[in-house]
Amino acid sequence: MDTHAAAVLEFESIRAALARHTESDLARPLVDALAPSTDAGRITLSLKQVDEARHALDAGEAMPVRGLKDALSVVARCRERSRPLEAWEAWDIACFLRAATALKTWLAARSAKFPVLASIATKMEGHDALRALLDRSVDSPGVIPDAASAELRRCRGDVVRHEHRARTVMDGLVDSPKYRSWLQEKTWSVRNGRYVLPVRLEMKGHVPGILHDKSASGSTVFVEPREVVAIANEVSEARLDAVREETRILWELTRAVFDAESALKRTADIAAWIAFTAARASFSREIDGMSPRVSDDGRLLLRRARHPLLVLRNAASGAPAPEPLTIELSASRRMIVVTGPNTGGKTVVLKTLGLLQIMFQCGLHVPAAAGTELPVLTDVLADIGDEQSLQQSLSTFSGHVRQIAGILGRCGPSTLVLMDELGAGTDPAEGAALGEAVLERIRASGALAAVTTHLGSLKTYAFSRPDVENASMEFDDATLAPTYRLITGTPGRSMALLVASRHGMPKDVVAAAETVLAAGRDGTNDLIDALRSSREAAENDRRRSEDLLESSRRAETEARRRLDEASKERGRLESEAEAETRRALDELEKAATPHLNALRNAPKAFAADVEALRKLVADRGALPSLAERRRAFLDGLKKDDEVWVPRLGQLARVKRVHRAEGRLTVVIGAMTMDLPADDVSFVTPPKVK
Numbered sequence: 189m190d191t192h193a194a195a196v197l198e199f200e201s202i203r204a205a206l207a208r209h210t211e212s213d214l215a216r217p218l219v220d221a222l223a224p225s226t227d228a229g230r231i232t233l234s235l236k237q238v239d240e241a242r243h244a245l246d247a248g249e250a251m252p253v254r255g256l257k258d259a260l261s262v263v264a265r266c267r268e269r270s271r272p273l274e275a276w277e278a279w280d281i282a283c284f285l286r287a288a289t290a291l292k293t294w295l296a297a298r299s300a301k302f303p304v305l306a307s308i309a310t311k312m313e314g315h316d317a318l319r320a321l322l323d324r325s326v327d328s329p330g331v332i333p334d335a336a337s338a339e340l341r342r343c344r345g346d347v348v349r350h351e352h353r354a355r356t357v358m359d360g361l362v363d364s365p366k367y368r369s370w371l372q373e374k375t376w377s378v379r380n381g382r383y384v385l386p387v388r389l390e391m392k393g394h395v396p397g398i399l400h401d402k403s404a405s406g407s408t409v410f411v412e413p414r415e416v417v418a419i420a421n422e423v424s425e426a427r428l429d430a431v432r433e434e435t436r437i438l439w440e441l442t443r444a445v446f447d448a449e450s451a452l453k454r455t456a457d458i459a460a461w462i463a464f465t466a467a468r469a470s471f472s473r474e475i476d477g478m479s480p481r482v483s484d485d486g487r488l489l490l491r492r493a494r495h496p497l498l499v500l501r502n503a504a505s506g507a508p509a510p511e512p513l514t515i516e517l518s519a520s521r522r523m524i525v526v527t528g529p530n531t532g533g534k535t536v537v538l539k540t541l542g543l544l545q546i547m548f549q550c551g552l553h554v555p556a557a558a559g560t561e562l563p564v565l566t567d568v569l570a571d572i573g574d575e576q577s578l579q580q581s582l583s584t585f586s587g588h589v590r591q592i593a594g595i596l597g598r599c600g601p602s603t604l605v606l607m608d609e610l611g612a613g614t615d616p617a618e619g620a621a622l623g624e625a626v627l628e629r630i631r632a633s634g635a636l637a638a639v640t641t642h643l644g645s646l647k648t649y650a651f652s653r654p655d656v657e658n659a660s661m662e663f664d665d666a667t668l669a670p671t672y673r674l675i676t677g678t679p680g681r682s683m684a685l686l687v688a689s690r691h692g693m694p695k696d697v698v699a700a701a702e703t704v705l706a707a708g709r710d711g712t713n714d715l716i717d718a719l720r721s722s723r724e725a726a727e728n729d730r731r732r733s734e735d736l737l738e739s740s741r742r743a744e745t746e747a748r749r750r751l752d753e754a755s756k757e758r759g760r761l762e763s764e765a766e767a768e769t770r771r772a773l774d775e776l777e778k779a780a781t782p783h784l785n786a787l788r789n790a791p792k793a794f795a796a797d798v799e800a801l802r803k804l805v806a807d808r809g810a811l812p813s814l815a816e817r818r819r820a821f822l823d824g825l826k827k828d829d830e831v832w833v834p835r836l837g838q839l840a841r842v843k844r845v846h847r848a849e850g851r852l853t854v855v856i857g858a859m860t861m862d863l864p865a866d867d868v869s870f871v872t873p874p875k876v877k
Contacts, residue, residue: 189224189546190598192591193570193606197542201497206552209470212256214460219467224549228482228564233304234551235479240302241469242477242553251305252294253463255287260456263449272438273445276330281445281452282322285315288459295462305462312455318448325437332434340433346426354419358383361413370394372408381427383420384410468552475499477553481561488517488545488604488636492557495540496547499555511672512557513540515638517604521657523630523637525650527679528661533672534640535572537661538606541638542568545604563602563636569595570606585613592626601634610641620645631656647679822865825852831868840868 194200207219225231244251259280266273273281292309299306327333334341358376361367362385368374370391377384379401387395392409398417401410412420445452471477475496483489492512502509515537517524526534544554548562571591592607599605611623620643627649630637639646650658658679662671689698825831829842831854840854840863850865 189549190567190569193542193568194546196570196572197539197546197568198497199543199546202543202547202552205474205497205500206467206471209467209474210463211254211466212460212463213258214256214456215253215463215467218460218464222550224546224568225551226549226564226566231549231551231564232482235482235553236304237308237465238468238472238551238553239479240305241465242472244298244302245469245473249298251462251466252287252290253459253466255283256291256459256463257284257287258456259284260449260452263445263452266442267446272435272442274330275326275332275434275438278322278438278441278445279326279329279331282319282326284456284459285319285322288312288455289314289319291459291462305465308458308462312458313451315448315451315455318444318452321441321444325441332437336437337433340430340437343426343430343433347423347430350419350423350426354383354416354423357416357419358385358413361385361415367395377410379410381420381424382412383416384412387411472553474503475553475555477555478558478560479553480548480556483561483563486519486563486602486636487561488515488541488563489559489561490515490541490544490556491559493540493544493560494555495536496543496555498536510536513537513674515541515659515674515676517636517638519655521655522635523627523639523650523653523656524659524676525627525646525656525679526638526640526659526661526674527642527647528663533661533674535608536672537674538570538572538608538638538640542570542604542606565604565636566600566602567598568604568606569599571595572606572608588613596626596629596633599630599633599635599637603633603635605630605635605637605639607637607639610639611643611646612641616643619643624649627656650679833863833867834869835867 203219203222206222207216210216210219225234241251257280259277262273262277262280266277292312292314295302295306295309325332325336332340334344362371362374362376367385370387372386372388375386377386382398382400384400385395385397386403386408387410389407389409392399392411395411396414398412399409400412402408403410475494476499477496491514493514494510494512498510501507511533515524526537528534544556545562545565545568547554549564554560554562571588595605595607607626610626611619613619614622623641623643623646627637627639627646631653641647647658650656657677659674659676660678662673662675689695825842825845827842827844830839831842831852832838833840833854833856836856838856840856842852843855843860844853846852852863852865852868854861854863854868
């Protein structure tokens with residue numbers, strides 16, 4: 189994607205806003221590397237992932253990603269420097285594995301609700317053996333517990349035992365009358381791992397031992413007494429043994445991590461992606477985003493879209509939400525030419541269009557309404573803002589020309605071109621001619637394009653091309669305030685004289701300008717005014733139509749709901765009737781069986797009657813279900829049969845049976861009508877003869 193377009197569209201600010209939502213160190217590199225994709229399948233899958241993460245957030249089920257630290261980058265450094273992991277580094281890896289396992293478990297438990305994310309998480313390995321080794325070997329940052337090995341427990345026990353002996357000896361020396369007068373203070377200390385007494389300088393010869401240090405004033409020397417030297421040596425040796433065992437344990441951990449490095453990297457990559465998706469979902473909620481549909485015919489349709497950075501800035505300042513934008517570009521309307529006064533929001537239209545397209549191809553939700561769909565493009569090209577370059581001694585116009593020339597060399601059928609103030613900065617006639625030629629080249633390339641301009645001839649150009657449409661930014665004539673609404677199909681006016689008059693320009697100057705303008709008037713402004721009036725009338729009609737359509741949709745939804753409830757109620761009643769019939773038949777058979785058994789001994793003259801009675805009871809007990817009887821009834825229907833229509837309370841004569849469609853054409857009195865087969869009953873009411 190074009191880096192210049194990304195810069196002028198402020199995509200870096202989107203990255204920065206997204207980064208504020210990352211709760212895991214692992215996700216930050218993915219935010220930094222965020223770039224548009226041109227793979228439609230990948231974009232669709234990525235958006236589905238964000239959809240699920242957003243649903244989790246909205247349901248109050250935020251994914252547990254906060255504990256996912258970047259704990260594996262140290263592994264490569266250890267390998268390069270041939271050193272073992274530090275205890276705190278091993279602890280970080282253990283914490284990462286616990287967090288990854290918790291995330292995998294959390295998603296597995298919700299696989300029905302979040303199937304896409306859960307399927308990704310299943311690819312994370314459990315690392316059970318490595319986790320068990322780490323949990324046994326490090327139990328808090330920088331600490332290896334005694335339980336890490338039997339040898340470590342023994343060594344540390346020796347340290348404790350020897351230290352106790354040393355303290356006992358030192359306590360005895362301090363309390364001894366022999367040493368009391370030689371000491372500066374009645375205490376002892378440890379310096380560089382050795383046990384020393386604070387001896388007055390003039391008495392140092394009276395304390396046999398090793399001189400280790402001297403105080404800053406020089407009045408005190410620190411002597412290790414001869415009585416404790418051997419014990420202190422044993423303490424030091426035990427400590428060295430413990431350090432050697434700790435190093436061995438850390439090397440064991442390090443080799444295990446080295447062996448699992450590839451699998452750990454896969455787990456970290458998957459966990460990072462899920463954490464990145466959680467950040468995208470959180471960002472989506474902040475901007476009130478949604479997932480656009482991927483267009484399969486190159487159509488670009490934004491419904492009630494808002495510029496995401498304006499959404500964030502307005503929310504932070506308490507200002508109202510920005511005016512939503514609805515815009516469509518497609519095969520039949522590949523280009524729009526937007527005109528209207530300055531400060532009306534024309535540039536915001538271009539930036540919203542381009543920024544949302546880039547966000548979509550990055551797998552981000554966009555702030556828009558349902559029905560939004562966007563194409564997968566190979567590039568977004570933009571000429572927006574001041575292109576002046578002091579370093580290259582280019583004027584603003586020259587800078588724009590250089591940028592436009594680059595765009596013309598790259599635009600094609602799968603690109604979006606955005607140009608702001610086309611033709612400005614030079615002679616209006618030449619600028620208009622150049623602008624029209626540029627638009628014609630873009631149009632011929634097949635690119636989608638949105639262009640802003642003040643040049644009237646480019647409005648005429650848009651009128652004369654079937655796949656180019658005028659649009660304008662609405663402006664309130666009474667208040668001189670822009671409404672920031674885009675009106676498609678109508679070109680805009682600059683409103684320069686009206687604005688000048690309302691802001692203190694002398695009346696005679698404005699009148700003179702109007703005279704000059706009238707002399708050269710070609711009727712364009714009158715046409716624009718007429719179009720605006722027609723557009724407003726059409727817009728009012730459209731709104732009324734939308735209200736009626738929405739009302740009809742609500743009525744249809746309610747009717748479908750009631751029909752569904754009636755269908756369920758009918759099914760319930762049929763099930764109850766079936767159960768009651770079966771119960772009655774079972775009771776009949778149960779009550780009749782003793783009597784039939786008793787009739788076995790009846791005279792032979794009654795044998796035929798007994799058998800007929802037995803067969804009658806058996807046949808009634810084997811009566812088909814209601815569903816089977818209904819199916820048999822419908823299969824046997826033919827022309828001129830009579831059927832009962834319960835909801836009409838009338839008999840009807842069958843005129844035609846449409847078996848494939850499951851419906852009947854029937855005649856009721858003088859009326860012919862079509863009915864679903866389920867609307868007729870095989871049960872004839874008793875009163876109907």
